[in-house]
Each structure stands twice: as structure tokens, then as C-alpha cells.
Amino acid sequence: MALNLLMLGPPGAGKGTQAERFARTRGIPKISTGEILRDAVHTGTDIGRRARAIMDRGELVSDEVMIGIVRDRLEKDDTADGFVLDGFPRTVEQAAALDTIMAARDALIVLDIVVPEAELVRRLGTRMICENCGANAPIGDGTVACMRCGGRLVQRADDDQAVVIERLKIYHRQSEPLVEYYRVRPTFRQIDGAQPPDKVASDLDAAIEAAGAGAVTLAKTVDRVLRRGVQP
Numbered sequence: 001m002a003l004n005l006l007m008l009g010p011p012g013a014g015k016g017t018q019a020e021r022f023a024r025t026r027g028i029p030k031i032s033t034g035e036i037l038r039d040a041v042h043t044g045t046d047i048g049r050r051a052r053a054i055m056d057r058g059e060l061v062s063d064e065v066m067i068g069i070v071r072d073r074l075e076k077d078d079t080a081d082g083f084v085l086d087g088f089p090r091t092v093e094q095a096a097a098l099d100t101i102m103a104a105r106d107a108l109i110v111l112d113i114v115v116p117e118a119e120l121v122r123r124l125g126t127r128m129i130c131e132n133c134g135a136n137a138p139i140g141d142g143t144v145a146c147m148r149c150g151g152r153l154v155q156r157a158d159d160d161q162a163v164v165i166e167r168l169k170i171y172h173r174q175s176e177p178l179v180e181y182y183r184v185r186p187t188f189r190q191i192d193g194a195q196p197p198d199k200v201a202s203d204l205d206a207a208i209e210a211a212g213a214g215a216v217t218l219a220k221t222v223d224r225v226l227r228r229g230v231q232p
């Protein structure tokens with residue numbers, strides 16, 4: 001079974017850090033829509049030019065553009081054994097489109113990282129990224145250079161305090177409904193993201209095991225219903 005992971009949670013919950021770890025430890029590609037957009041801004045593509053002002057205000061890029069980006073990325077062969085999505089979906093419309101894209105593939109395991117609002121504001125105010133490659137630096141550990149490429153660490157333009165408040169508002173309005181969208185699935189799990197990163201990581205690993213078992217049960221039920229034509 002492919003390991004199709006989806007990270008949910010507000011900005012600053014640690015989705016990117018944990019997705020990065022999954023990519024490393026499980027050998028699956030990390031698909032971070034924020035990173036894809038920041039790359040596009042950096043290289044000055046058409047999408048990048050249009051997305052820049054929207055991102056600087058902390059608002060969301062249109063569903064149409066984002067769904068196109070993710071659809072194209074999921075068509076690549078390296079996602080056949082799994083992937084980890086970080087930052088997508090962010091609206092119910094994006095989630096519905098993702099369900100269509102995933103219709104013939106193994107179930108998504110949805111991991112929702114929960115962190116209190118005050119902690120998110122604190123984290124986003126101190127978060128640094130690499131000016132050169134865009135990698136996140138660990139929060140508040142005094143690191144001055146990027147661990148990946150040695151580049152200079154800077155604050156992200158959209159981590160400015162006024163923009164952070166706007167991003168959290170937009171999260172509550174447009175992205176939080178996704179929790180209700182996915183909660184009913186046997187492959188949905190919530191994790192306490194206010195713990196140290198290693199504990200969050202081990203809770204996520206345990207959640208994947210449990211959700212994976214849920215996915216197998218679901219697949220068997222669907223198979224039985226289809227073969228026998230019985231009511232679920």
C-alpha cells in the first residue's frame with residue numbers, strides 16, 4: 001500500500017518540519033505548496049509573479065491555480081509509492097478536488113497537528129528560513145546558518161506580526177473547516193503539536209500505524225460491498 005500522507009494544521013504547527021522528516025525517513029517526496037510557490041516567486045515564473053503579492057498579504061492563492069499545481073505534481077512517477085502533502089489542501093474546494101485526483105489511489109492518511117493559538121504566534125514570530133534555499137531553521141535554537149546549504153537565515157516576509165494575525169484569521173475561516181471534512185474518515189488522526197518535536201514525531205508514527213490499519217479495513221469493506229453488492 002502506498003503511503004499517502006496529508007498534513008493538516010495551522011501555520012506554525014510544525015507541518016513542514018514533520019513532512020521533511022517523513023520524506024527523509026520514509027523515502028517519499030514532500031510536496032509543499034508554500035515551497036513550490038516561493039520557488040516560483042524566486043525564479044520569477046508567471047505563477048510566481050501573480051502569487052507574490054497575495055502571499056505577502058497572507059492571503060490564499062486561488063483554488064484553480066493550486067489544484068493545477070498539485071494535480072501536475074501528483075502525476076509524477078515518484079509519487080507512486082506515496083508522498084507527503086504539506087500546505088494543501090487549504091480550502092474545502094481544494095480537498096474535494098484532491099479526492100477526485102486520488103479516486104483510484106490508496107486512501108489518504110490525514111494527520112492534523114493541533115497547537116494552541118498563543119504558541120503559534122510565538123513560533124511564527126521567531127521562525128527563520130534560509131534566504132538561499134528556503135529551508136526552515138529549527139525554532140529558537142540559536143542557529144545562524146542554514147543546516148542544508150549554509151545560507152543566511154532571515155525572517156519570512158509573511159511571518160511579520162500583522163501578516164501572521166491575518167494568516168491565522170484566514171486559517172480559521174478557510175482551512176479549519178477541513179478538520180470537519182476529514183474527521184469522519186477512519187484514516188484521520190489528531191496529534192498534540194505543542195510537545196517537543198521528537199515526541200510529535202513518535203506520536204505521528206503511531207498515528208500512521210493506526211490510520212493505516214483503518215485504511216486496510218476500509219479498503220476491504222469497499223471491496224466486499226462491490227463484490228457482493230451488499231449495503232455498507
Ligand code: AMP
Binds near residue numbers: 011037062
Ligand atoms: P506555507 O508555506 O504553507 O505557509 O504557504 C505560504 C503561502 O503560500 C500561504 O500563506 C499562501 O499565500 C500560499 N499557499 C500555500 N499553499 C496554498 C494553498 N494550498 N492554497 C492557497 N494558497 C497557498
